[in-house]
Amino acid sequence: MSMSKIPLEYAIGVDIGGTNTKCGIVNRRGEVLQYEALSTPEYETPQAFVDAMCVRLNLMIDKVGGDELIKGIGIGAPNGNYYTGTIEYAPNLRWEGIVPLADMVSERMNLPTALTNDANAAAVGEMQYGAAKGMRDFITITLGTGVGSGIVANGQIIYGHDGFAGELGHTIIRPGGRKHWSTDLYGSLEAYASATGVAVTAREMLQKEPEKQSILRKYQLEELTSKNVFDCAMQGDEISQEVYKFTGQILGESLANFVMFSSPEAIILFGGLIKAGKLIFEPTIEHMEKNLLPIFKNKVKVIKSDLHEADAAILGASALVWEMKQSHASL
Amino acid sequence: MSMSKIPLEYAIGVDIGGTNTKCGIVNRRGEVLQYEALSTPEYETPQAFVDAMCVRLNLMIDKVGGDELIKGIGIGAPNGNYYTGTIEYAPNLRWEGIVPLADMVSERMNLPTALTNDANAAAVGEMQYGAAKGMRDFITITLGTGVGSGIVANGQIIYGHDGFAGELGHTIIRPGGRKHWSTDLYGSLEAYASATGVAVTAREMLQKEPEKQSILRKYQLEELTSKNVFDCAMQGDEISQEVYKFTGQILGESLANFVMFSSPEAIILFGGLIKAGKLIFEPTIEHMEKNLLPIFKNKVKVIKSDLHEADAAILGASALVWEMKQSHASL
Incomplete structure (x- = not known):
């Protein structure tokens, strides 16, 4: 040679x-x-x-x-x-x-x-340089301002018949639930697991338990951001941590649905929300596993993106x- | 030549x-x-x-x-x-x-x-002989005793990393909803849109409105089947037709989620439930469209299988x- x-x-x-x-x-x-x-x-x-x-x-x-x-x-x-x-x-x-x-x-x-x-x-x-190198079946989910997704099956991106496949952020996970601020759909994943969704959840929780102490209360309710929730959760604030539990539950239930669709080897998460580490990963994985058929349980890796943000x-x-x-x- | x-x-x-x-x-x-x-x-x-x-x-x-x-x-x-x-x-x-x-x-x-x-x-x-001839992106859903599915994207069946992809009947569409009789999952599509699910819905509706007249009441409640519901619906029975409306709503919401996943050209339905014709197709399509992002609306064909059952x-x-x-x- x-x-x-x-x-x-x-x-x-x-x-x-x-x-x-x-x-x-x-x-x-x-x-x-x-x-x-x-x-x-x-x-x-x-x-x-x-x-x-x-x-x-x-x-x-x-x-x-x-x-x-x-x-x-x-x-x-x-x-x-x-x-x-x-x-x-x-x-x-x-x-x-x-x-x-x-x-x-x-x-x-x-x-x-x-x-x-x-x-x-x-x-x-992710397939070329990142956490999905060598994988032929995986899903990436970006949890940022919105919730985006890319689906790879048989080593190829699923584009669908019109080029628009992979809008997992807009799948409905709480029928009749929270109305999305721009799509007007009720109960879509993005209404909960995006930065905006996390802030809405925090506001709802603060209002639901007005007596409960929380350092989140130092912010104006209407101006509360997902960054505030993150900061307070890191300081041990209970309501802030509850926000992640709730968000993780909804995300996990959605991931279970995605697994039963395309049975990926891994789901790769990316974006602001995953900075919360195990506060978000633990409830996500727990509720994903809980909603899977036995043949899918304890098989799918839920991992962080490898790529520098x-x-x-x-x-x-x-x-x-x-x-x-x-x-x-x-x- | x-x-x-x-x-x-x-x-x-x-x-x-x-x-x-x-x-x-x-x-x-x-x-x-x-x-x-x-x-x-x-x-x-x-x-x-x-x-x-x-x-x-x-x-x-x-x-x-x-x-x-x-x-x-x-x-x-x-x-x-x-x-x-x-x-x-x-x-x-x-x-x-x-x-x-x-x-x-x-x-x-x-x-x-x-x-x-x-x-x-x-x-x-369906791809070889039936309604999906020539299509590269479609989903088939069998609405029978259970709810089965096959997903084709880029002209290939999606098998997933382990060979088990395409369990759409077990995706959750009513979190915390009806418990499935064999998987123990709550609120899965199969719990509603299978023959068993239809019978359960009919029983629930009869019990919820005990005063309401229905020819379904001629059957023993516990022995009621989806076939009974079909027969009575064909005779114009209101509760039986409500059963199809409800089932179609849940099926349609599920289909919307599947469309936002793989953006198929068509969804091909098959099995006992679709014998009810427009009683099931109309609410299904209505609720699918209602839950789609604008880019997907009025694009996806929802059709019957071509294959002889x-x-x-x-x-x-x-x-x-x-x-x-x-x-x-x-x-």
């Missing part, structure tokens, strides 16, 4: 968020070599945004040695459709209707470009590039 | 049920050419059962012209594991522990043999044969 070198190749990862868009150049090992960011809502039209973004991409590309080293561009975006490379009616972006973003970027950059929603990108990132979105988007088949990417 | 014939090839389908095992020889078009059956619980050991079954398979094979025309054997069985070809701890079979049935049959018959659970087999049957189990099992890759089948 000759000592041939692995070809030096990089992927560009772009994470489009409601506030910021982060861009990076990433190597096969998941190291972010170059980094740029821009404000998403500053650009009135998708074209103006793409122009501004591509200036930054070219800057980064020059720094790593030119575009012959770049295999492609991966984009994670809210309501991103993998099949069409479009962003469709994203509620937290100012561009209306259907935006053919992947095509716009690949025309401008002359590089194959794949696009999916941010949660699916996170799952591909600041880089995770870029890494996930960049990982789309390594997965690229020409047929799936615009060029 | 030469006028070469399509090779004449047959598949054997075997459906192992708690009461009967049905065997058939099926052609590519899904026509059952030969048929045999045997009593499952009559055989004390798996070996005795396999011996008796293989006698019947050989009888059928002789009638269609010998085993060089047989591509393989597909078996649908409760708790069947596709990866290992084993039946594992099936509660309604008398054989205990893990039975390596696919290996036993393929050794005896010298034909490649694939095995999966009956619900997954039904999904493969008497043959469906054999067809589903036989369809495993056309899907066979050597790596998945025991030989």
Whole structure:
């Protein structure tokens, strides 16, 4: 065997968020070599945004040695459709209707470009660089401002017939329960296990037991955040810890449903909520196990993401590039 | 182009049920050419059962012209594991522990043999011969004595990491709700949308409104069956129709959750419950749509199975044969 070198190749990862868009150049090992960011809502039209973004991409590309080293561009975006490379009616972006973003970027950059929603990108990132390396069946769940998810079965992301599969945050776990502030659905997982949901639960608990002492009461009820709940729980506050127990119960019951759907080897959790460590993991695992059929019990790992949070979105988007088949990417 | 014939090839389908095992020889078009059956619980050991079954398979094979025309054997069985070809701890079979049935049959018959659970087999049957022909993303749900399901995404059955994915009947849709008679889970779909569940709902409704007239009252409360509910509903009985409304609501809410998981093109329903036609389809679709995110609304077809019910189990099992890759089948 000759000592041939692995070809030096990089992927560009772009994470489009409601506030910021982060861009990076990433190597096969998941190291972010170059980094740029821009404000998403500053650009009135998708074209103006793409122009501004591509200036930054070219800057980064020059720094790593030119575009012959770049295999492609991966984009994670809210309501991103993998099949069409479009962003469709994203509620937290100012561009209306259907935006053919992947095509716009690949025309401008002359590089194959794949696009999916941010949660699916996170799952591909875990498979490529993170806790799901080598797994063919797993689910990632992001517990942040919202609850996002990416599902991998048979080694492939499940995109569904229309490219929108994997909206586990919007599955109903308390029929007739808490109304979601933006979807208007009742009792969805996101209404409870998101940062907003945790704050709502804390407010409800404080109001339900007005006599009970809690250091949470030092905050204005309406301004209470999930961060406050975390801080107080760490200081041993009972109501704050109850909030995590309740949230973990609902999350665990939801995970049981997901396990009976796709029987994953692992469920990988990510995002602000899991900073609470065993306060959230223990009730989650307890209630997941309690609601599983015997054939699924004590089999599914519930683990933390391996990816560094600041880089995770870029890494996930960049990982789309390594997965690229020409047929799936615009060029 | 030469006028070469399509090779004449047959598949054997075997459906192992708690009461009967049905065997058939099926052609590519899904026509059952030969048929045999045997009593499952009559055989004390798996070996005795396999011996008796293989006698019947050989009888059928002789009638269609010998085993060089047989591509393989597909078996649908409760708790069947596709990866290992084993039946594992099936509660309604008398054989205990893990039975390596696919290996036993393929050794005896010298034909490649694939095995999966009956619900997954039904999904493969719909894809091969039925309502899902040409679809790459769909879910089949059998609403019979129990509630079974098979999930296809990216054109492949989702088996999960252990071979047991697709237990949608056991997902929880009413947390803390009705206790299931055999799993002891609370509020699972099967506790409501199975034949047993329908009978329980009818009993509950009759007891809740003891003054309300219903022709259901001509039956002994404890002996009431889903068939009675069907008959009375067809005669316009109000409580019986309410039973379907309630069952459809719970089924529809569950379907919404499944759609947000895998975004299927269609959900194909099968089994006794759907005989009630629009009495069950209307509330099911209504409550599914009501619980979907806008991006999923009015997209998913909820349809009846195309397969003839008497043959469906054999067809589903036989369809495993056309899907066979050597790596998945025991030989």
